[in-house]
Amino acid sequence: MAHLGDLPVKLVGVWHKTSVEAAREQQTSYKTSFVTGQKRSSSTDDPPPSSQKRRLPQHQQQPIKVLLNEFPRLAASSIEQTKQKEESPSEYSQRRAFPSTPTPTLDPLLSLSNSAYSLPPQLVANFAASGIKSIYPWQKQCLLGPGLLQGDKNLVYSAPTGGGKSLVADILMLKRVLSDREAKALLVLPYIALVQEKVRWLRNIVSGITRESLGQKKEDKQGLWASRADRDTIRVVGFYGGNKVRATWADFDIAVCTIEKANALVNGAITDCTVSKLQSVVLDECHMIDDGNRGYLLELLTTKLLCLGQSIQIVAMSATLTNIDLLKNWLQGHSYETHYRPIPIEEHLVYEGKIYAADTTASLLKTKTVTSLDSRTQAQPTQSGLEPLRIIKPSSHKELKDAVLNAVVALANETARAGFGVLVFSSSRAATESDAVIISRVLPSFLEAPPAIQEKRLDLLNDLRSLATGLDPNLEKTIPSGVAFHHAGLTTEERELVANAYDAGVLKVCVATCSLAAGINLPASRVILHGARMGRDLVGPAMLRQMRGRAGRKGKDEVGETYLCCRQSDLEAVVDLMHADLPEISSCLISDQRRTQRALLETITIKLATSREALDDFVSKTMLAYSTEAEPGSIQKHVEASLENLESMQFITVDDGSTFQATLLGSAVVASSLDPDDGIFIHNELRTALKAFVMDGDMHQLDESGMRVLDLIGLKPFMINKMLHSGALKQSTPEEKDTARRYYRFYLALQLRDLCNEIPIHRVAQKYDTPRGMVQTIAQSSQGFALGMVNAMAVALDYFSDRLKAGAKSDLLALARITSIKSRTARVFWDNGFKTVASIANADPKELLPILMQAQPNKVKLGGEKDEEKYMEKLLGKAKVIADSANRLWQIEMQQDLDEE
Numbered sequence: 086m087a088h089l090g091d092l093p094v095k096l097v098g099v100w101h102k103t104s105v106e107a108a109r110e111q112q113t114s115y116k117t118s119f120v121t122g123q124k125r126s127s128s129t130d131d132p133p134p135s136s137q138k139r140r141l142p143q144h145q146q147q148p149i150k151v152l153l154n155e156f157p158r159l160a161a162s163s164i165e166q167t168k169q170k171e172e173s174p175s176e177y178s179q180r181r182a183f184p185s186t187p188t189p190t191l192d193p194l195l196s197l198s199n200s201a202y203s204l205p206p207q208l209v210a211n212f213a214a215s216g217i218k219s220i221y222p223w224q225k226q227c228l229l230g231p232g233l234l235q236g237d238k239n240l241v242y243s244a245p246t247g248g249g250k251s252l253v254a255d256i257l258m259l260k261r262v263l264s265d266r267e268a269k270a271l272l273v274l275p276y277i278a279l280v281q282e283k284v285r286w287l288r289n290i291v292s293g294i295t296r297e298s299l300g301q302k303k304e305d306k307q308g309l310w311a312s313r314a315d316r317d318t319i320r321v322v323g324f325y326g327g328n329k330v331r332a333t334w335a336d337f338d339i340a341v342c343t344i345e346k347a348n349a350l351v352n353g354a355i356t357d358c359t360v361s362k363l364q365s366v367v368l369d370e371c372h373m374i375d376d377g378n379r380g381y382l383l384e385l386l387t388t389k390l391l392c393l394g395q396s397i398q399i400v401a402m403s404a405t406l407t408n409i410d411l412l413k414n415w416l417q418g419h420s421y422e423t424h425y426r427p428i429p430i431e432e433h434l435v436y437e438g439k440i441y442a443a444d445t446t447a448s449l450l451k452t453k454t455v456t457s458l459d460s461r462t463q464a465q466p467t468q469s470g471l472e473p474l475r476i477i478k479p480s481s482h483k484e485l486k487d488a489v490l491n492a493v494v495a496l497a498n499e500t501a502r503a504g505f506g507v508l509v510f511s512s513s514r515a516a517t518e519s520d521a522v523i524i525s526r527v528l529p530s531f532l533e534a535p536p537a538i539q540e541k542r543l544d545l546l547n548d549l550r551s552l553a554t555g556l557d558p559n560l561e562k563t564i565p566s567g568v569a570f571h572h573a574g575l576t577t578e579e580r581e582l583v584a585n586a587y588d589a590g591v592l593k594v595c596v597a598t599c600s601l602a603a604g605i606n607l608p609a610s611r612v613i614l615h616g617a618r619m620g621r622d623l624v625g626p627a628m629l630r631q632m633r634g635r636a637g638r639k640g641k642d643e644v645g646e647t648y649l650c651c652r653q654s655d656l657e658a659v660v661d662l663m664h665a666d667l668p669e670i671s672s673c674l675i676s677d678q679r680r681t682q683r684a685l686l687e688t689i690t691i692k693l694a695t696s697r698e699a700l701d702d703f704v705s706k707t708m709l710a711y712s713t714e715a716e717p718g719s720i721q722k723h724v725e726a727s728l729e730n731l732e733s734m735q736f737i738t739v740d741d742g743s744t745f746q747a748t749l750l751g752s753a754v755v756a757s758s759l760d761p762d763d764g765i766f767i768h769n770e771l772r773t774a775l776k777a778f779v780m781d782g783d784m785h786q787l788d789e790s791g792m793r794v795l796d797l798i799g800l801k802p803f804m805i806n807k808m809l810h811s812g813a814l815k816q817s818t819p820e821e822k823d824t825a826r827r828y829y830r831f832y833l834a835l836q837l838r839d840l841c842n843e844i845p846i847h848r849v850a851q852k853y854d855t856p857r858g859m860v861q862t863i864a865q866s867s868q869g870f871a872l873g874m875v876n877a878m879a880v881a882l883d884y885f886s887d888r889l890k891a892g893a894k895s896d897l898l899a900l901a902r903i904t905s906i907k908s909r910t911a912r913v914f915w916d917n918g919f920k921t922v923a924s925i926a927n928a929d930p931k932e933l934l935p936i937l938m939q940a941q942p943n944k945v946k947l948g949g950e951k952d953e954e955k956y957m958e959k960l961l962g963k964a965k966v967i968a969d970s971a972n973r974l975w976q977i978e979m980q981q982d983l984d985e986e
């Protein structure tokens with residue numbers, strides 16, 4: 086034992102404290118209390134002494150609805166230490182021997198204010214305010230690579246999750262945007278949630294920086310925009326499914342986009358010749374280029390940039406790149422690799438209630454084999470030096486009989502009770518919900534939480550309840566104990582509320598599906614994997630790394646922990662997976678003919694290449710052409726066949742035998758982000774369906790026009806009923822697959838029709854037995870599709886696209902363009918006499934209060950006056966946002982009227 090002042094300190098804990106140690110420390114101070122006659126304890130069955138009962142404040146004694154919904158409590162199994170843990174240092178304990186990350190006192194180049202970076206002081210101050218007071222040595226080395234800060238060189242780099250990758254790309258991108266007021270930058274991310282988060286981060290980082298402060302002249306543009314303050318600031322705009330479909334370069338300095346939106350923006354800019362303003366493109370999570378569905382779009386986008394022949398700095402980064410050289414050669418840039426992690430991670434495998442250090446698990450497998458080969462000798466893991474670090478006691482509760490579930494619950498309980506955040510990954514949506522429910526049953530109940538946290542949990546419940554979808558019954562049960570789940574079946578609004586509450590510490594445990602690991606940035610002190618499967622399939626090494634990489638929060642944790650809890654039948658596969666190398670990334674263009682067709686069609690449509698020679702040049706700049714896997718001559722043949730196909734599908738024509746030109750249909754397919762094959766399919770479907778479109782009735786019930794459409798396109802009503810009740814259709818033969826596809830499309834069309842008819846998302850979800858998050862996604866992507874198709878199909882679709890976005894009837898569309906006004910609120914405004922944007926723009930926000938209250942019937946007033954006051958305050962805030970937004974829209978309308986006169 087060493088001593089620190091009067092306190093005995095174990096050397097092992099000098100540099101970091103795991104949540105296990107923190108939990109143990111807290112066990113002595115943790116107090117439990119009786120609530121509504123039930124027994125709680127920190128981790129054992131022992132009842133707390135009655136002297137620990139505490140009197141609840143007046144407002145907490147009220148019969149609040151949420152509290153009545155709690156399940157009977159359970160006690161989590163205790164976790165016992167073995168000798169092994171006491172004696173052996175952890176996998177990362179060597180780190181304690183090294184000094185922590187150096188500071189600018191040792192190396193002035195670690196300070197962002199150093200003249201080598203020449204960043205505006207306000208930007209440096211904003212970084213510092215966001216917690217980045219100095220940079221890591223690897224960030225410095227990377228940034229100082231020749232030609233990078235000047236924007237002359239492209240860069241591809243790789244660092245572990247949480248290693249601080251974004252900062253390097255952010256600085257390079259901001260340097261371009263800040264040095265030229267005309268410069269535009271694109272930051273491409275794979276998921277909407279990441280786009281939203283990045284927009285928030287960047288807006289903070291550029292706040293207070295004005296063009297004037299950078300010594301740039303104010304724009305002398307005339308008209309409405311000239312007077313707007315934001316013309317002098319750095320504008321960061323998010324582009325993702327369903328929003329800002331028509332925005333142009335003029336609307337932003339930095340566009341944070343999903344892959345699809347970035348591609349569409351670049352297409353638009355090439356077509357209208359404004360692309361010369363583009364100076365910086367950041368490709369975050371660039372390993373996505375390998376993704377079978379969307380990867381080719383990333384390759385296509387980048388190839389187009391490389392073909393433009395203008396100076397655009399491309400910066401690509403990822404945590405999971407093994408063959409970084411391929412990207413380096415393709416982008417003709419620098420590459421940089423680091424394994425630095427500011428927060429070390431301790432990794433574990435949990436099997437049959439025993440916790441092993443991850444690096445010892447290979448021998449676990451050997452021991453296991455010996456055991457099964459010769460069962461008589463009963464080889465013990467201890468004999469081969471494989472003693473577990475800790476052991477989770479089996480549970481006496483029947484709900485926790487399953488050893489894997491018991492381990493997940495006990496581990497989550499331990500960390501959450503120590504006051505740290507836990508992220509649990511489960512294999513399916515249903516599993517996230519059931520895991521969340523059972524974890525919430527072992528954690529301290531609502532009334533045991535500190536009053537400030539109680540209040541925030543009530544706020545969260547209230548916010549969820551006030552959404553159009555209402556409060557999910559399972560979330561209603563888990564949130565009071567600080568637990569929630571996060572999966573694609575929830576709407577984006579629900580997911581955002583849950584993620585924010587977890588981030589703020591209001592929720593201690595978040596249970597998510599594996600597929601969301603890359604799509605959410607929710608770091609946790611402890612990450613627990615409930616199995617290593619996504620649905621039925623084992624996750625890949627890259628996904629496993631993403632999930633485990635969520636462990637450890639910079640600034641909050643000293644160490645991150647991961648626990649992969651697996652059952653015996655998976656042991657071998659899981660151990661292999663834990664030790665597997667990451668696969669190399671490769672181009673998706675050659676593996677799928679459709680992707681090449683799409684790439685060529687797009688290039689022809691935007692007139693980037695219209696001759697065979699130019700197309701060959703384009704193909705020579707793809708990543709595919711830089712891959713060794715492509716056999717000589719095979720790419721040429723592939724291109725030949727693709728062009729022939731495009732011509733036979735009537736997407737392109739060839740004039741004078743040498744100039745390629747896109748047809749109207751081809752342009753529509755490009756605009757709608759579809760594969761050519763899908764484009765043909767939908768075009769045919771639409772042609773048939775449009776025959777049955779009855780515009781006056783605006784999508785009647787199925788028994789009227791729906792039946793007629795069904796008849797026209799040759800579908801049978803009983804099959805639709807079958808889908809309603811059992812979901813799946815047979816798909817063994819190609820014919821069955823084709824039929825099923827048609828039925829699924831029709832099924833989706835029915836859902837869209839209901840959305841257009843103002844039926845709320847959650848009702849549509851119930852009616853068609855589809856998760857509400859999915860229904861929301863359908864509405865968003867269809868809106869994008871409809872907008873894409875307008876050019877070629879009909880103005881009618883534009884009208885429907887707006888209606889899908891608003892989820893509203895035509896008379897409400899104008900109102901639904903106002904921020905925070907969704908279809909239902911728009912209807913209430915309309916019914917109360919606010920029928921135009923101008924009428925709302927000119928209203929006093931207080932006048933809007935009663936209407937907003939009417940629009941949120943789900944809002945339950947909890948507790949007394951204080952809650953009500955807070956509620957009204959929030960509502961008034963919302964009313965102001967609405968009035969401001971209406972004002973802006975109204976001014977634009979007026980300006981447009983003036984321009985047209």
Ligand SMILES: Nc1ncnc2c1ncn2[C@@H]1O[C@H](COP(=O)(O)OP(=O)(O)OP(=O)(O)O)[C@@H](O)[C@H]1O
Pocket residue numbers: 215216217218219220221224244245246247248249250251252404606639
């Ligand atoms: N030099 C620094 N000093 C302090 N904090 C930093 C520094 N660099 C990055 N961070 C912080 O570390 C956290 C993780 O950084 P970042 O999100 O860039 O990681 P990442 O490598 O991109 O991880 P992921 O693979 O999850 O995207 C962020 O909160 C970021 O603000």
